[in-house]
Amino acid sequence: MILNTKNSYRFQISKICNQKIEYRNLLLTLITATALTACGNKEETKEKDYYSLQNDTIIIPATSTIAPKLKLETVKNVSYQLELITAGTVKAIPNFYAEIAPPFSGRVTKVHLKLGMKTQPGTPLFEMVSPDFIDAQKNFFQTKSAFQIAKLSLKRQQDLKNNGVGSQKDLEEAETNFEVNEKEYQNAIASLKIFGVNVDKLIFGQPLVITSPIPGEIITNEVVMGQYIKAEDAPKAKVADLKKVWVAGQVKEKDIRFIHELDGAEIQVASYPDKIIVGRIYHVDEMVDESTRSVQVLIECLNDDHVLKPGMYVNVKFIDTPENTLFVPAKAVLQFNDKSFVLVQIGKGKYIRRYVETGISNKGKIAILSGLKPNETIISEGAFYLLEAK
Template structure:
């Protein structure tokens, strides 16, 4: 009987408390459909602050991780066109080079075969030229036939084409055909202006034409930063926009850059877009492969902003409480962008001039 008495007392106690809590909630607010109506004498009146949605000039600021890359046009992998053995190495790490600067010398059976083919083509062209001249003279003196002359012309054209092709190939290998001697080594020269940033060549090393490059040259006075911008923020990034680059290795230092290119493709895994930023790099502080932080600055434009505390989150949705009439509020879903100095940029869901709950909106969550 003792336990029954205690249980009954507990039920009576809870019953006496419940009406009081319901009465307190009723005094604070009541619901009219989706609208929360706060009573005039509710203590919530002092806990909730209101603000008017404004449209102000704003410069969107975004940050992204980035990676330093050499600009492709200012970067070259040095690899031989033929297999062969290295005879001499002229280049050194850090050496400044210009287009045509000798890098290393090698002997190659394939290159010697190309030389032989060139000299053979040159000889055939000379013979074809002499034969053509002879046929032209015979025809002029009405001794030769038209058929022989036409055959000589065709033979000369074919010989000339073969000679020009081999001559062009030698120029691609940066060899002067007019000064070439049969059996001379192949000199590999720099295709660009820059600096030797990698050199793994050793005298006597046998190179294969399909090997990975053993030397690299780059001009690093300018570099690219490859940054990643989220799909939802890419609308704020334009070619020519100014950026600042921060490097962990140099605390406090900021390097200026400009957006060079915005990729047309979205990475399906990260839902981001690659953005290339071009930066001056006179002192080589930015090194290829280095991680940096990119700060994008959009051109000033008028945007809708609200206090940061006014935006609430539930699951994946952002929303605010919008005042419909004095003391009446309805939940309004919004699409947000970046935050800055205690403000949130609203992309959609609100209009300038509307009144929202700027602080204390979480007190109204119990009513929903």
């Protein structure tokens, strides 16, 4: 019985000792936490002491730990030449390109053209017999004959009237008849001249001679001897002068302000990687392609060696006229809502927030379009330490 009492006593003493140890550990933990919290508050206070605000001016003491982290830069104008790179397609210039299609249906009786053949305006390409052309000839000769008769009749009535024999009524009828026949004759001449027919040398029944309307060379030929061609058929031959071509480049609408007529452009072809062709901007379209949100820009290029071929894809580099532009490091530009700003030095250790309009980015720098002037000094690195300063 005595043994049990002693054991119970020893157990209670051990329990009391353990509780004291736990209490001491808890006390130490609370003391440590309190000390850390105090240090944190001291550190936060210290952070706030890194800079101060006086109205809109941020003041950074020389003793601040932020001061060594800030780098300053005086901004200056630099000559910058914008380069935009895009894809382009080679096109024949419309005035130097013609698709040959006969004005009448008929059968080919003679072929003069062949691929690569040089042409001048009026060079015969092929001949054909056409019932429609025969009808046009017949109409021409009939109207010509009627016009000549009306002309003689008018002259006779004028002579009669002048000699006091003819009547005024007959003269007026002759004049009206002459005017009608003259108009029909002129229309018949015009209808034949459209197709390159020399009406002064026209012989009734002659075949229709299809000629080249422009100087150049034959780049497509599908005309075959004996072939029957309908007036509504697709063109059977193409003539082009490819010594000068257009390259149609596509420029995004956000960049179109950098493109101006007569500016330079460099063209590079995949098959000739070492060859650079320099062209000039000929025309900037007025319409925006809604599907691509881009504008077509036509570049005129000399093509004496025929490296550029219609339908070919090329790379286009637009080169803007060099302009003086302010550039600042990208790290210097901060954002507030949807606005950009930089921190401008107004005195030693004093800075103000200046909102700016930014332009293009190039090699880690951003163009400043407005809001900043040359020779002003800004924080070029470390500005983010002051991002919360308001």
